[in-house]
Amino acid sequence: MCSRFSGKSAIVTGGAGGIGQAICQKLAEDGAAIVVCDIQLETAEKVAQELIDKGHQAIAVAADISQKTECERVVELTLQAFGSVDLLANNAGINRRGNLLSLTDEDWLTSFDVNLHSMYYLTKAALPHMVEQGSGAIVNTASQWGLYPAPNHIAYNTTKAAVAAFTQNLARDYAPHNVRVNGICPGEVHTPMLEAGVKRAGKNISDLDALVPFGRIGKPEEIANLVAFLLSDEAAFMCGSLVEITGAQAVA
Numbered sequence: 001m002c003s004r005f006s007g008k009s010a011i012v013t014g015g016a017g018g019i020g021q022a023i024c025q026k027l028a029e030d031g032a033a034i035v036v037c038d039i040q041l042e043t044a045e046k047v048a049q050e051l052i053d054k055g056h057q058a059i060a061v062a063a064d065i066s067q068k069t070e071c072e073r074v075v076e077l078t079l080q081a082f083g084s085v086d087l088l089a090n091n092a093g094i095n096r097r098g099n100l101l102s103l104t105d106e107d108w109l110t111s112f113d114v115n116l117h118s119m120y121y122l123t124k125a126a127l128p129h130m131v132e133q134g135s136g137a138i139v140n141t142a143s144q145w146g147l148y149p150a151p152n153h154i155a156y157n158t159t160k161a162a163v164a165a166f167t168q169n170l171a172r173d174y175a176p177h178n179v180r181v182n183g184i185c186p187g188e189v190h191t192p193m194l195e196a197g198v199k200r201a202g203k204n205i206s207d208l209d210a211l212v213p214f215g216r217i218g219k220p221e222e223i224a225n226l227v228a229f230l231l232s233d234e235a236a237f238m239c240g241s242l243v244e245i246t247g248a249q250a251v252a
């Protein structure tokens, strides 16, 4: 059995979602003890139980990570369960569609709370432990749309641009402590989030395949493979990178 994360714990936010479940699965297969963190307790518990049934170590933690105290609790529970915080996949996110005039203030503020402030709170709670132990790896999920904005998603795109900047700043500040921070910028990936967005736009998932030079949109497992690589020692000299994973798709 591959064990590149043997003895390490990994917090995966949005662990009950499409990409998050795939990240939990991949990191567990590679030996990590997983904290499946999500606002959806029932699904998070199901994901954790499936991992346990396969012989992996996992716990589910229900948390609204837009709240500071909830993020601090996630880190405390991780330490209680597994004794260290080694890997952090800041993956949870929401996508509120709209331009500036159609979005509500609540859409805008909640997008920042869930997509960006959660990373600030959770990373701030986890980082002291990584600095103290002299190692750690963090992957923040941004988006291709944070680099090249697609129309009519100003809140989402702006939060993801901020995630990219947050990632590069963290990397600069904590590389000297041997804590590596990288970001991923996926194009479209087949998940519940994308299905909901496509439905709202009156399209089908298959319509999106034609927009990708590779001939199809991404699979959650493909994103999980990249996250696992960036969290692993194989990516030892990668710090502050924003890796696009898009099937060569350009945003229209």
Ligand code: NAD
Pocket (backbone or CB within 6 Å): 013, 014, 015, 016, 017, 018, 019, 020, 037, 038, 039, 040, 063, 064, 065, 066, 091, 092, 093, 094, 095, 114, 141, 142, 143, 144, 185, 186, 187, 188, 189, 190, 191, 192, 193, 194
């Ligand atoms: P998803 O909707 O399937 O999963 C997101 C998960 O985050 C859900 O399980 C949800 O319950 C959880 N979540 C939402 N708000 C939360 C909160 N306040 N506290 C805790 N958990 C919360 O979406 P996905 O497609 O798997 O997206 C995962 C990440 O990838 C997101 O950051 C998303 O922006 C990013 N992304 C997705 C795509 C895509 O095409 N699917 C493309 C680029 C980037």
